[in-house]
Amino acid sequence: MFEDFREYSIAEFFKKNKHMLGFSGKIKSLTTIVHELVTNSLDACEEAGILPDIRVEISQIDVDKYKVVISDNGPGIPKELLGKVFGKLLAGTKFHKYKQQRGQQGIGAAGVAMFAKLTTGLPLHIISAHEGKLISADITVDIQKNVPLITNLVESEADFHGTIVEGVFGEVKVDKSEYSVYEYVKRTAIANPHASFELVVNGEVYSFPRTSEKVPPPPKEVKPHPMGILPYELIEFAKRSNSKTLKRFFVETFERFSPAKVQELEKLVNVDLNKSPKELTWKEAEDIIKAIRSMSWMAPRKDVVYPIGEEQIRGSLEAILKPEIVITRTRSPKIYRGGIPYVVEVGIAYGGNFKGSIMRFANRVPLLFDASACAITKAVKSMDWKRYGIKDFDNEPVLVLVSLNSVFVPYISAGKTAISQEEEIVQEIKNALMEAARKIKIHINQKIRSRELAKKKSALLRYVDYLTTDISYLSGYSKEELQKKLEEIIKEKYSL
Template identity: 30%
Template sequence: MSHQKSFNASFESISPAEFFYRNRQMAGFGNPTQAVYSTVRELVENSLDSCEDAQTYPILDIEIKNVGPDTITVTVSDNGTGVPPEQVPLAFGRVLYGSKYSQQQKRGTFGLGVTMAILYGQITTDSPVIIHSKTYKSKGHLYKIFVDVKNNRPLVEYEEEHHRDETGTTVTIKLKGDLKRSQERIIEYLRLSTVSTPHAKLTLRIDEEIQLDLGGWSDTLPSPIRPSKPHPRSVDMEVLRRLVQNNEKRSLDDFLCSSFQKIGPKTSTRFLRFMNLNPNCIVSELNRDELSQLANALRKYDGFERPDSKCLSIIGKNELLNAIKSVFNVKIAEYASHGVSEWQGNPFVIEAVVAMGDDFPRSDIPTLYRFANRVPLLYDSTDGVLTRTLKRVNWSRYGINKSEPVAIFLHLCSSKIPFKAAGKQSLASVSEIEQAAYQIIKELGRKLGKINSRYRRSARESKKMREFSKSFRQIARFSAALADIDEVPSVDNLVKKLFEVEPDE
């Protein structure tokens, strides 16, 4: 009945730039509102990362100008390391090219975001990105660059040496977008960025008018982070094969000690004895099956310590509490942290704050502010793991109700964040992270519950104290009259002393 058609499909390979050009909604450029937001966000994150590299206090100027119907320019200027002139074209004009692929906490990780913003500007306004950058070695260079989408490579339109006073980078992108509808989110994003990067100062100007000038809540620079070697539990066949290729001539024992964190001579010996492998055999001589067994064993052996957290940069208790109090009107705030834990061998820490104050919406459950590697996540909250976890907690038990506006700030740091999509807005389901988030949220709930009941108790106590002191004063007055004394003695100290006793209840 069916007639067999010949196979006439033509096959074709597309570049990653082409893929994300066709599916730009996956990278956060799906509509004119989101496009403006994502452009600002990608540039700001790049700048903050660059300042972190320079170990300097970030000072960022964000400038948005209306330059035509639905057309704007976004300029972000930083005092970071700058980009070496010879790297500028590829770093900005090529997708999946970057300096951020090492095992350490970074805001950007994909080598994707800024190039997507440039690409979006290019296809909507046919304008090149303008980059002005200076490193400590160069005098400053100005570039205008287009992206060759089909071949995923930069097309340099213009280039010259151009003086710049300080090191750093200024990037200008012209794009079509809906600034009006994205403005509120952009401001929210920048406000929250000063919470998660409290040593940074951010200024936002729209059409020359200052809209926001915030930050610098902390004068401590985060301690510099160091990329880590892979943890043995993060190993799959792909990783192992690559490591072996780079260490062909080493003995197995030597290979393990030099390639992984948490494996020293002792651990290595114990592990190899357990595996029944010869420590002196040369790794390149292991056959495929043996390598596969080794990968499995590395992942399953429970004698390795947890991955270390030198590659992570938490905000820290004082810094986070202080930043939240600087940005929001907060009555009470409590901090907790969880970890170092790991997921698939990647270390992670969750730190969180529960805060009460009139700036937060009133609701049955706390308002959640999500951060991943110091980046505020504003879109797609409902589907993420963190929001789901928040909803699993029975909040009424901790005395939360609509009369008490409560917020939770949750910061996940990891050498790898399991984002659901390249637009980096919500987290995929990873049971270890879910578990840890649940623990810490419950801990904050308990803390809040205690404070709430202390509050209620202390309200009761002070009422009692008022009544007692009233009676005591009366007694004092009567006694004074009986004793024929003019001056009634003060009872305040007596009452206070009586109430200093910790109540049993």
């Protein structure tokens, strides 16, 4: 049996399991391609402080075969990294950081290149304008080795900056369903008012101009909080550290680890904290973690997570749905898994030409797939909507938008399609929904009351004519005068 023992690369793993990256089904695969490249463009622009202009062009070239071109005005990619970005899975700038960004794994771009190769045999064609240098090259993944294959590299001068990714993909299709590129770009525009998008599908142009000129602040990196780490991670951090002593290492590596906290730790453990972090043993790491857990800590910094904002969500929902009312709520930052800050925000739109639906977002990225596995769906579905005047969620004109923003989003898979149902997160989403739903209930109650009053009012107004004719006859007062007065009394009494 061991004659068959082999080693294989991460690229081979994802070739076999491409569904884990979101490549399953023709429509979903095309949306995944656009999603990976657009999220990269937005991340890059934000990090460079640039208002993003993103263009997505899709053209059919055969049955289930499309050319996709995505261009941005970001900083471009330096020549020495270009190959790894599009030709190596698990390579990027975001994996080791706790930072609010759309990408976190270093798989997306090379995953797209691999999908092109698997379905058409073709590499991606990349044009990058970075710091005055223009590079164009064909890049794909050597799947067996998980290394880049670069051909046709040409260098010249650039008088602009940005990245253009061109690819031809098979086994894909574009349509207008709720899982399509249209919906994806539309929802991305809702959550990214500072970005402008142009989507061109087979020559038809859809524009989503920016509605805000403010670039969101560049995402801040947060160090790990001591309460969230495990002995293994502590040893990993220690091995990678350049600090001279364990004392310095704690202060430099973790949030809230002040010199005073180091002194406190020193009294609790039997470890020489003046030695090099590289000498830390497993037993010592365990003792340190135990001591850390028994100490009290300041909560992690929370000012590193930027929500979309209540006004912005309201504006977007009003513009798109034209509902009777929109209630938005951005909660204060919270912590999950002991150390990861996040912010939940919700918007509930009620009344209009739409039916019970949920819009999910994570770090301003729309989530269109795997709804039933998502923490957001779980929270929305577990709400007792009847208590808030919504008797039949699925069939009433209600739309719930939930956005989770965090320096690390716990996705269910490498395809980043849904948020895992961590209890703390589900509960926090419910809290936000309950706050907003209470206000929706007031609106619905008012609507019911005003409808009842209007019914009574119109019934009474019908008698005004008879009544004033008789009263005028009996009293001698002018009928017009009486009619006017009576109508005024009825209107005042039967209005909200």
